[in-house]
Amino acid sequence: MAANELTRLSIAEAGEQIRRRSLSPVELTRAYLDRIAARDGECRCYITVLREKALAAAAALEKEVGDGHYRGPLHGIPIGLKDLIMTRGIRTTCGSRILKDWVPEADATVATRLFKAGAVLLGKLNLHEFAYGPTGVNPHYGTAQNPWGRDRMPGGSSSGAGGGVAAGLCAGALGTDTGGSVRIPASLCGIVGLKPTYGRVSRAGVVPLAWSLDHVGPMARTVADAAILLQALAGQDPADPSTAAVPVPDYRSGMAGDVRGLRVGIVRELFFERLDPEVRAAVEAAARALEGLGVRLEEVRLPRIHHASPAVFAIISAESMAYHEPYLKTRASEYGADVRARLLTGQFVLATQYLKAQRARQVVRAEVDGVLRQVDALLTPTTPIPAPRTDEREAAVEGVREDVRGWLTRCTRPINLTGNPALSVPCGLTRDGLPIGLQLVGRQFDEATLLRLGQAYEAVSPFRDHRPPLAG
């Protein structure tokens, strides 16, 4: 098989071929590394590429499978990690100048779990500095390219993961999501991104942005691949007290089930209030496609959902400032201007506002959980607009002009507040050829239903045969 065909295989396809010993992990890893060497100078998806380490790991895994020890569907699969996930002996920059030479002495739990499952680490992926921004624009390492348009934002903060997975520079990746940072780049780059339930996946060893909003989640080219990655990641971790002792189901076997009779709620408040017309049309078409598969659509109300955004603002501002304060006191000039300014805003949020936001969080979460007792999932757009141009600061939708950061996070950040799982799946292209994302929000710890719905939709989605023009 030609090298560029290897890098188009899904994780599920490559994993099956490795299991049958018809594909060599070394050959697969080398195909990705060669592609990175040829393309990443322009794409800038990676901050650190680990050619020798990756080939050595692939060789060891190849020997294992040859000896009859097959670890599972991630055995020998080349992946990337967002560069704020700690990796032992490998620098972890957080996309910053401040940590440009930091080499952790331990792996994050999520990295350990992926390595144990047999994944091969190709390198560390670009991001918005310290994960604090949805655009992916990075003044220190360059901005990862969106393979659907050279002048378009990849979305952030997991920009390298979004661009890299879409461009075939890794088979899958891990991102983090505090206000949408897995789902936004997934939507803008036309891939699948899953923010699991808060407490489902360990955050231990992941440099925080805001402790009570941070999630780690998989990014992949198919829903099945996201499920394979989640399977390896999910479960309680003694190193992260916020993880929950909730049983982890077999996600892939659960995906095979019929979606007929599932109830999906459409929330008009906030999520459909102001949308780019092409996004609205694509998301509504996706809803009708699900209806065609036997899903029952219902209009549901979330009258308090508008309070989510200011609550997230207070929480993310205060928590991020608390974490970064030591650096801001001594090394403020080393931050990029936009991130430094956003961090410093956190010192002006009152303690009472922070606590009020954490109280409001209980009310909003109770409302969302209440609606999710009536329906199995909610359906919304992931982002109200497709990928803006990289230099765009504001965008107008239905006559309203706002900061693009506000537009990009509008549909995602409420779900960080409530902690529910949320899946972004591509659902179409604009006339300009930019991807559009559909967001499905599930009950707490019910990622399985989202994956089932997502895979059923993916099979009929008009997006499924499209590939990014810059992916070669």
Add this chain to the structure above:
Amino acid sequence: MVPAAAKRTNAGEASVFRLDRGSRLLLEYARHFRDFVEDIMTALSEELLQSIAEVLARVPVDPADLAGNVAQLGSQLDGLARLDDLDLLHVEPATGVLPPTEAPHGR
């Protein structure tokens, strides 16, 4: 339970004082308090934020960053104030979430 009259209905428009007693004096107080709040709102300035940063937070700031702080904070103040529309009197904050053990780094 607190008396129904003590519950705020929305955004500070009704308070225990005005509903229970309704005295002219307290109505005057409410009006002056609103004026006071409006004074603070109009005074959200780079100078104010610089004082808070340096005196209260003890974080040195680059004056060039303050315009962005004023804009960002200013755009959120109404939304933060509207959190009062929620009936939070008996709601405890979601502070049971503990951060994971962090490794020291970067220093």
